[in-house]
Structure formats: C-alpha cells, structure tokens
Amino acid sequence: MTDWNAKNPYTSKLTENYVLNGKGSGKETRHIVFDLGDSGLEYKAGDALGVIPICPPEIVADLLSLGGFTGEEQVETNLGICSLHEALSTRYEVHRVSKKWIEGLGSRVVSGDGPIEIKIVSRDRVSTSDGSTVMSWNGSGNEDDLPSGYSEIISPNDPAEELWNKLTSDPKSMEDYMWTRDYVDTLRDFSNISFTPQEFIDGMDRLKPRLYSIASSPEFEPGTVHLTVGIVRYSYHERDKAGLTTGYLSDRCIVEETPIGVFMSPTRSFILPEKGDVDCIMVGPGTGIAPFRAFLQQRDLNGDSGRNWLFFGDWTEEGEYYYKEEMDDWKDRGILNKHDLAWSRDGSEKVYVQHLMRENGSEIWDWIHGGGYFYVCGDKSRMAKDVHQTLIDICSEHGEMSQEDAKSFVEESMMKKEKRYLRDVY
Ligand SMILES: Cc1cc2nc3c(=O)[nH]c(=O)nc-3n(C[C@H](O)[C@H](O)[C@H](O)COP(=O)(O)OP(=O)(O)OC[C@H]3O[C@@H](n4cnc5c(N)ncnc54)[C@H](O)[C@@H]3O)c2cc1C
Ligand SMILES: NC(=O)c1ccc[n+]([C@@H]2O[C@H](COP(=O)([O-])OP(=O)(O)OC[C@H]3O[C@@H](n4cnc5c(N)ncnc54)[C@H](OP(=O)(O)O)[C@@H]3O)[C@@H](O)[C@H]2O)c1
Structure with missing residues (x-):
C-alpha cells in the first residue's frame, strides 16, 4: 500500500x-x-x-508582474529546480511576508548617505487578560543587539527610505508592518528594489x-x-x-x-478510553468540537456504556450551534448524557465553557473521581489555559485537596501517569 x-x-x-x-x-x-x-x-x-x-493565483500573478517576471524563470528550491511560477504557487507561503525576507531588504535599499542600521527583533503572540492577542517584542534594541549581517543603507529623499527609517527606528512598527502585509504590499512599498528570480524567493517561508x-x-x-x-x-x-x-x-x-x-x-495520545464503560467529559468550543463529533460517532457505533458529557460554545446560539441536529439526536438516544452550551455573545455577560464547568464542579469531580476521562480541544492560547486552571480548582474544591495537590493530581496523575486528561489544542 x-x-x-x-x-x-x-x-x-x-x-x-x-x-x-x-x-x-x-x-x-x-x-x-x-x-x-x-x-x-x-x-x-x-x-x-x-x-x-496552494497559494492564491492572483497573488502569484501580482508578484510576477511587480517583479517583472514571466514565471518561466528557473529557480532553485529545497525541493529542487522549478519555474518561478511553480515555486510561488506551491513551494513558498506568499500570503505573509517573512521576517527573513524583509530583513534581507535592508541590504538592497541603496543610500548615498552612509549606512543606516536596521534592527529586527523576534516576535511573540501574547494573550492579554481581556482575551485579545497582541504582539510583544524581544530584544533590547541596543546597537549590539542586531541579528547578524544587519547594517544597511538607504537613499535619502526616497519614500522607501522614509518608510525604512520608520520601521527600523521602532521595533514595534516593524512587527506591525510585517503582521499586516504580504509580498505584494511590500513590493509596492519598496518598488525601487529589483530582484533576480532567485533573490525574489530566497528568504520566503517554505510552504507548510x-x-x-x-x-x-x-x-x-x-x-x-x-x-x-x-x-x-x-x-x-x-x-x-x-x-x-x-x-x-x-x-x-x-x-x-x-x-x-x-x-x-495519527495521534498516539488523543484517543478514546480502551474500555467502553469509561465516562468521557469533552470540552470543545468553536472548531474544538471537531474530534468530539468523531468520538461521539465512534462511541455510538461501539455501543459504549460509558457516559458522555460535552461542553461546547461559541459566539451565539443562532449563529454557531454547529451540528445541533446530530447533538439533539444523540441526546434523544441517550448517547450524549450531558450537554452544556456557553454562548459568549448572546447576553450582556460572556459565558465561557469554564464558567459552566465551575457551575457543575461537584458532578465533574464525581465523574473524574470515578475514573472518567477529560478531553479539551480548540484554542490553545486562552481557552485551554483557563479550562486547565478551572479543572485544578474543581479538583481542589470538590476533591478537598490543596491547590498544590490538585495541580499535581491534574498534571501528574491525570495527565502524565493515567493519561486520562488529554488535549488537542492549537
Ligand atoms: C493538531 C491541530 C489541529 C487543528 N485542528 C483544527 C480544526 O479542527 N479546525 C480548524 O479550523 N483549525 C484547526 N487547526 C488550525 C489549522 O491547522 C490552521 O492553523 C488554521 O486553519 C489556519 O490556517 P491558514 O493556513 O488558513 O492560516 P495562516 O495563513 O497560516 O494564518 C495563521 C494565523 O495567522 C493569523 N493572521 C495572520 N495574519 C494576520 C493578520 N494580518 N491579521 C489577523 N490575523 C492574522 C490568522 O488569524 C491565522 O490564525 C489545527 C491545528 C493543529 C496544530
Ligand atoms: N494556530 C493557528 O494557526 C490557528 C488558526 C485558527 C484558529 N486558531 C485558534 O483556534 C481558535 C479556534 O477558533 P474558533 O473560531 O473555532 O473559536 P474561538 O475563537 O476559540 O472561539 C470559541 C469560543 O471561545 C470563546 N473564548 C474566547 N476566549 C475564551 C477563553 N479564555 N476561555 C474560554 N472560551 C473562550 C469565544 O468567545 P469570544 O470570542 O466571544 O470571547 C467563543 O465563544 C481561535 O481562537 C484561534 O486562536 C489558531
């Protein structure tokens, strides 16, 4: 095969x-x-x-036009030689400008006025307490804190120079610039730079x-x-x-x-319990519902006697109640024993899955104490962290453990030793 x-x-x-x-x-x-x-x-x-x-053909066409290429030019890629059109369509990510590629621009902007330093520091996405995602910067911004090979030049009175000066004088503006632009935007901003076909793709992120x-x-x-x-x-x-x-x-x-x-x-860890009589608690808001639809289908087919409890939610009941009919059918047939729905934008207050977990803390503890599995799928940066802490709090309160013991119970016993706290988060 x-x-x-x-x-x-x-x-x-x-x-x-x-x-x-x-x-x-x-x-x-x-x-x-x-x-x-x-x-x-x-x-x-x-x-x-x-x-x-496959990359958007209109972006590929715009890039070829902006670079003055036909697309037939041959270029060397990690997967071997191919046409520039093929490389931009299937081998590189053309929809977001890469850090390496934009760093490389520094050496291509020519100045009559001596070198201007370029500082680019690494970026991280960070969640804030209000749930929004912001960019943060690492790096001191000191003269000696440059990525290797930096220190390049710009011509005065050139609009590209002004932009480049702005970007390089403030790391945050460089980060913001890169976050919101693809190569079409950047080539328009730095239209004075010319490339060979090979220079054009070097430094672009490989398509994943x-x-x-x-x-x-x-x-x-x-x-x-x-x-x-x-x-x-x-x-x-x-x-x-x-x-x-x-x-x-x-x-x-x-x-x-x-x-x-x-x-x-294939996963080796995010799997159903071996025995069909084990209870399963599944927490999957938004697209996190996906594997739980699969689990419920499988447990339904198996005729598993273990109970199923699903925590789902998203913005509104009207707009985002995915797979409602299937869920109703599973409830009617006793496959889905408990179903808690958290709509975050239906009322004046946000309701998230972990709020409903807290309300049901005593019963969640009973299921877990009885050997039940606990699954989480969906957003990694905010939801999964809050659900994790809520699970610890529930074990502490209803299992009568100190916070420290509850943390160890959840992270060491349930997660590592017994492998019954399983996550598929992204
Ligand atoms: C194990 C695993 C399972 C997954 N399962 C699912 C699943 O079931 N369903 C699902 O939908 N996804 C799932 N994902 C996520 C999925 O793999 C992709 O990451 C997601 O679909 C985005 O891919 P993309 O190529 O469309 O976006 P990309 O082009 O890769 O963009 C990545 C992210 O950057 C953000 N972004 C980029 N630029 C900007 C900008 N200027 N402004 C605002 N935002 C910006 C986008 O919001 C996007 O989230 C899973 C990931 C993993 C690792
Ligand atoms: N890695 C990637 O490339 C990638 C790609 C796509 C998506 N994602 C992530 O995957 C998630 C999936 O997106 P989605 O549309 O399926 O749904 P989602 O954005 O996760 O939203 C689903 C529900 O979760 C709520 N929520 C927000 N913050 C929460 C928190 N701290 N705790 C609990 N619930 C919270 C949302 O409410 P509100 O929005 O009303 O606050 C919404 O009701 C996205 O959040 C995104 O971060 C990652």
Whole structure:
C-alpha cells in the first residue's frame, strides 16, 4: 500500500463543503468532507488530517508582474529546480511576508548617505487578560543587539527610505508592518528594489501543510474524512486577505473537481478510553468540537456504556450551534448524557465553557473521581489555559485537596501517569 505522507500526499477531492453558521453569524466555519477513494488511507477518531494548500493565483500573478517576471524563470528550491511560477504557487507561503525576507531588504535599499542600521527583533503572540492577542517584542534594541549581517543603507529623499527609517527606528512598527502585509504590499512599498528570480524567493517561508482534527469516525462515515474548519479572513491596506489553507479550501476548492493533497497525522495520545464503560467529559468550543463529533460517532457505533458529557460554545446560539441536529439526536438516544452550551455573545455577560464547568464542579469531580476521562480541544492560547486552571480548582474544591495537590493530581496523575486528561489544542 502506498505510504502517503506530507512529501507524498494523496490527491483527494471534496465531496461536501458548506458553511455551518446560521444567518447573520460573524464567523465562517465550514464542514468539509474529503473523499479517500482508493487511497487505502486509514484513520481513527482523534487523528488529524494534513492538507497541502496552494497559494492564491492572483497573488502569484501580482508578484510576477511587480517583479517583472514571466514565471518561466528557473529557480532553485529545497525541493529542487522549478519555474518561478511553480515555486510561488506551491513551494513558498506568499500570503505573509517573512521576517527573513524583509530583513534581507535592508541590504538592497541603496543610500548615498552612509549606512543606516536596521534592527529586527523576534516576535511573540501574547494573550492579554481581556482575551485579545497582541504582539510583544524581544530584544533590547541596543546597537549590539542586531541579528547578524544587519547594517544597511538607504537613499535619502526616497519614500522607501522614509518608510525604512520608520520601521527600523521602532521595533514595534516593524512587527506591525510585517503582521499586516504580504509580498505584494511590500513590493509596492519598496518598488525601487529589483530582484533576480532567485533573490525574489530566497528568504520566503517554505510552504507548510496545515493539520485539522478529524470530525468523523471512519466506521460511521466510511471512505471519507470530515473536518470543521474556521475560515480565517481579515482586511488590511484595502485588500481582503485569507488564511493560506482556509482561504484555499473555502474559495478555490470546488466539490468533486479540485485535486487537493492530503495525508494522515495519527495521534498516539488523543484517543478514546480502551474500555467502553469509561465516562468521557469533552470540552470543545468553536472548531474544538471537531474530534468530539468523531468520538461521539465512534462511541455510538461501539455501543459504549460509558457516559458522555460535552461542553461546547461559541459566539451565539443562532449563529454557531454547529451540528445541533446530530447533538439533539444523540441526546434523544441517550448517547450524549450531558450537554452544556456557553454562548459568549448572546447576553450582556460572556459565558465561557469554564464558567459552566465551575457551575457543575461537584458532578465533574464525581465523574473524574470515578475514573472518567477529560478531553479539551480548540484554542490553545486562552481557552485551554483557563479550562486547565478551572479543572485544578474543581479538583481542589470538590476533591478537598490543596491547590498544590490538585495541580499535581491534574498534571501528574491525570495527565502524565493515567493519561486520562488529554488535549488537542492549537
Ligand atoms: C493538531 C491541530 C489541529 C487543528 N485542528 C483544527 C480544526 O479542527 N479546525 C480548524 O479550523 N483549525 C484547526 N487547526 C488550525 C489549522 O491547522 C490552521 O492553523 C488554521 O486553519 C489556519 O490556517 P491558514 O493556513 O488558513 O492560516 P495562516 O495563513 O497560516 O494564518 C495563521 C494565523 O495567522 C493569523 N493572521 C495572520 N495574519 C494576520 C493578520 N494580518 N491579521 C489577523 N490575523 C492574522 C490568522 O488569524 C491565522 O490564525 C489545527 C491545528 C493543529 C496544530
Ligand atoms: N494556530 C493557528 O494557526 C490557528 C488558526 C485558527 C484558529 N486558531 C485558534 O483556534 C481558535 C479556534 O477558533 P474558533 O473560531 O473555532 O473559536 P474561538 O475563537 O476559540 O472561539 C470559541 C469560543 O471561545 C470563546 N473564548 C474566547 N476566549 C475564551 C477563553 N479564555 N476561555 C474560554 N472560551 C473562550 C469565544 O468567545 P469570544 O470570542 O466571544 O470571547 C467563543 O465563544 C481561535 O481562537 C484561534 O486562536 C489558531
């Protein structure tokens, strides 16, 4: 059987691709189904699917035009020689300007006035207490705290010079600049710089596949893989932009038509309990619902006697109650024993999954004390951290442990030794 992987992906097609949101929703979350055809690909509930995106053709065309290239020029890439068009379409991420590439610009802006130093420091995304994501900077900004090979030159009275001066005088503005621009924006800003085709791609980030938690059980949905994908869209500098892979899946992959490279990314840890009589608590707001749809399908098929408790939520009940009918059916049939829904934008106060966990602390403790599994899937930076702390607080309060003992119980016993606190967060 062929060993499909990231370097040798199976070429699949979509059989379904539709928006899960209700009318008026501010989100675009899609249910996307891939056909496994005669690939022989196998998976289990809990696994992820790797998807290989193709860059937006309009960005590739704009880049070729701005660089003055035909696209036929040959370039050397990590995967061997290919045409510039091929490289920009399938081998590099052209939708976000890379730090390395923009750092390289410094040496290409020519000055008559002596060198101007360029400082670029590393960036991190950081969550704030109000839930927003901001950029923070590392690096002192001192003269001797430059990445190697920096110290370049700009010509006076050139608009590019002014911009470059601004960017290099304040690390935060460089970071902000890079966060909101792709290569088209940057080439327009620095239109005086010319490149060879090879110089053009050197320093661009290599194109990477993206992983998606599978939202189906292979036995429940034979021959297919289902995903729940949150489409990333934003607009900057009067241009609408999209996440590389989510934009590709949403806007350019036509059902039964577009060939799409995929591969399996099996999990060894995010799995159902071996025994069917074990209780499962699942916390999966937003797209975090995906693997729990797969788990519920699998447990339904298995006829498992263990109870299932799902904590789900998103902005509004009307707009984001994904898979409502399926959940209702599982509730009616006694498969989904408890179902708590946290709508963060339906009322005057935010309701998050961890608030509902706290309200149900005593019962959660009973399930856990009785050997139940505890699963979390979805946003890593905020939700998973808060759910983690809430779980510790619940164990402390209802299991009558000190905070320290509860932390050790959750992180050492449940997570590491017994492997019944499992997370799939991103
Ligand atoms: C194990 C695993 C499982 C996952 N499962 C799922 C899943 O089930 N469903 C799902 O939807 N995702 C899932 N993801 C996330 C997924 O892999 C991708 O990261 C996600 O879909 C975004 O990919 P993209 O190529 O569309 O976006 P990219 O182009 O890679 O963009 C990445 C991020 O940068 C942000 N961004 C970039 N530039 C800007 C800007 N200027 N302004 C604002 N934001 C900006 C975007 O919001 C986006 O979140 C999972 C990830 C992992 C690791
Ligand atoms: N790594 C990546 O490349 C990547 C790509 C795509 C998405 N993501 C992450 O994955 C997440 C998935 O996006 P999504 O659309 O599925 O849903 P989401 O943004 O996680 O939102 C789902 C629900 O969680 C709520 N929420 C916000 N902060 C929370 C917190 N601290 N604790 C508990 N709940 C909280 C949201 O409320 P409010 O919004 O009303 O506050 C919303 O009701 C995103 O948040 C994003 O950070 C990562």
